[in-house]
Amino acid sequence: MAQNSPGFASDCQFWLQKLSVWEQASTLETQQDTCLHLSQFQEFLRQLYEALKEMDSDTIMERFPTIGQLLAKICCNPFMLAYDESQKFLMWCLCCLIKKEPQNSGESERNFWVRGLLCRILSAFRFEVKEVDLFTQALGYEPVDYCPGLLKNMVLSLVSELRENHLNGFNTQSRMAPERVASLSRICIPLVTLPDFKPVVEALLTYHGHEPQEVLWPEFFEAVNEACLLKKIILPISSVISLWLRHLPSLEKATLHLFEKLISSDRNGLRKMEHSIRDSLLPQAACHPAIFRTVDEMFRCALLETDGAPEVLAALQVFTWCFVEALEKGNKQPKFTLKTYFPYASPSLTTVLSQYPKAIPQGHRLQPLLYLAKLLREALEDQIHGSREGPFESWFLLAHFGGWADLAAEQLLSSEAELPAALLWILAFYYSPQDGSQQREQTMVELKGILSHLLLLLRRGPLSAWELQAVASERPRTDPRPPAYDQLVRRLLLTFLFWAPEGHMIAKETITHVSFPLFQIQIGCQPCFWNTELPPRLHAPCSAMARTDEITREIIGFLDQTLYRWDRLCIEGPGSRQLATELLQELRAQV
Structure with a gap:
């Protein structure tokens, strides 16, 4: 048919006249005549598409100057649109008229006009004409039931073709042309939030051709991503993963959107933080290593730019916890090893860190901690001598699983014999990773003195807040x-x-007594003492110490993280839990 342009042009003229007659009269005879010609018209529309797809838009307008008028009339005829595959072929014919790169205002106007017709076909189907009433009533349907069915049938046809299924009894062995897929993705941009159009969006996102470059329009990815972020559309995780893998800017924007949401909310509410992180779908999508590496790199940059801000560190740890859960849930037979997610870390170190010892009783946690310290020190030595990153890589890995530092502190406070130097090293490294070995050793000595003093206070008898202040x-x-x-x-x-x-x-x-400012910044005070012998009862602390909102927020963060970790590890501690909850509520009311 494409080779027989004169005969095909006459066919176009015939149907143009028919459509003009049908639209001028709304009688039973007209409807009957329309129905009699539907099958013949559908075949014409199919051949029209086969002819147009072989030409560019300029050639089409030159050979068939009335094609626009013909297609516009079809768009206004509900009977034509209602019949089987007519909607699909009409849409493809309109796509052929779009100029990919318009060179003048006329071509831009034509593109705008065509997109308007497509939007009408795909999104509306609200025909306020008497023909629909008569036609649907004869079939036993109301227009409100019938018209949405047109859109549903069209969507099913598009999805079927995108997935290379059999359409209308014809075996479609050839793939959909890449330019047709690209055109469809562009047309879909204003329609991605329509619930009935969701299957087409999913089919496009999961469409994979053999083209070396991406065929879908970047604006399509951006529109879908924006709709997902604003919860205007809910897509299955497989479609979201495909979106973020195929369009890196969308993944970056989704991660930044999550960062902004976490910062703007209650920054010490880890339960709210966890809800926001899960709701973002990033932990689930991060089970794909490429997505994880991108999100992880953005966390790395955020930590470096904020100098390790507690809020960012807490967000990283909650995200990692959610990610590990999603990985365990989705990979009953793991597809990827942890080395894939943390390629620059020691595999044994990554394995130990990821297996948080929540099932190990309190009295049996020393050995895993000692082994962790050994692996960390070995990794740190390797990085100092062979990596331009220095100690940051080891610290960044440990920061993902920061609960180990809390376990080390608890284990040190429960030691009845000599304080393990390895646990002191974990704390010193976690809180000051930039220190050199000599400075870190000095910090360990100082920590050991403080811990020895605290343990001596416990053995001595009733505690005093003033002694703790000392x-x-x-x-x-x-x-x-x-x-x-x-x-x-x-x-x-x-x-x-x-x-x-x-x-x-x-x-x-x-913590809360206004006349006893423990945990405050000390200004100009001399050292009180430094030994393990208990001094006599101390006088009131230095008046130069002042409470700051920053440290109050730090204490709030500690309480919130402690309660969150207890919930995660199913630790009861009813007395401690109630006390921490009450203090958290009281301090939050102050800031």
């Missing part, structure tokens, strides 16, 4: 310590208050 005020060196060291000391003291039953008695007074 531990917080100790400074063995005259030069100032970095903020990370003060944070580590505060974490040890807070852990002590909730780990030791004796600490429960003074926890509330120690």
Whole structure:
């Protein structure tokens, strides 16, 4: 038919006249005549598409100058659209008229006009004409039932062709042409949020041809991604993964959208944070290594740019926890090893870190921690001598599974014999990864003194908040310590208050009493003492110490993370849990 243009042009003229007659009269005879010609018209429409797809849009307009008028009239005839595959062939014919790269205003206007017709076909089907009433009533349907069925049939046809199924009894062995897929993706841009059109969106996202380059329009990916982020469309995880794998900017935007959501919400609410992270679908999608590596790299940049902000660190740890759960749930027979997700880390170290010892009783956690410290030190030595990243890679890996540092602190506070140096090393490295070996050894000595003092307080008898303040005020060196060291000391003291039953008695007074500013920044005070012998009862702390909102938020973060970790590990601790919950509510009311 494509070779017989004159005869085909006459066919176009015949149907143009028929359509003009049908639209001018709304009688039973006209409807009957239309129905009699439907089968013949569908064959014409199919041949029309076969002819047009071999030409570019300029050639089409030159050979068939009335083609636009013909297709416009078809779009206005509900009987033509209602018949079997007519909607699909009409849509493809309209796609052939689109100029891929319009060179002038006329071609741009034509593209706009064609897209308007396509949108009408795909999204509306609200025909306010009497023919629909008569036709559907004769079939026993109401228009409200029948018209949406037109869209449904068209969507099924498109999905079927995209998936290379059999259409209308014809065996379609050839694949859909890449340019047709590209045109469809462009046409779909304003329609991605339509619920009835969702199957086409999914079929496009999962469509895979043999082309070396992506055929779908970037704007299509952007529109679908935006609709997903705003919850205007809910796609299965397989489609979301395909979207993010095929269009990296969409994955980056989804990750940034999550970051913004976490920052704008209650930054210390880890349960809310977990809900937002799961709702983003990023942990589930990250089971694909390429997606995980991209999201992980963005977390890395966020930590570096914020100098390890607690909020970013907490988000990374919650994300990792959700990711590991999704990986375990989805990979009953693992498709990828952990080495695939953490290619620069020691496989044995990654395995140990990912297997958080939640099933190991409290009294049997020392050996896993000692083994972890050994692997970390070996990895750190390798990186110092052979990696341009230095210690950051090992710290970044440990930061994903930060609960190990909390376990190390708890284990140290439960030691009845010599304090394990390996656990001191884990804490010193986790809170100050940038320190050299000599500075880290000095930090370990200082931590050992503080821990020995705390354990001595426990053995001595009833605790006093003033005595605990003395531990917080100790400074063995005259030069100032970095903020990370003060944070580590505060974490040890807070852990002590909730780990030791004796600490429960003074926890509330120690943390919230306005006249006793424990955990505050000290300004210009001299060291109180540094030995393991208990001093006499101390006087009131230095008046230069002042409570800051920053440290209050730090304590809130500790309480929230502790409760979150207890829930994760199914730790009961009813007394500690109730105390931490009450303190968390009280402190949140202050900021």
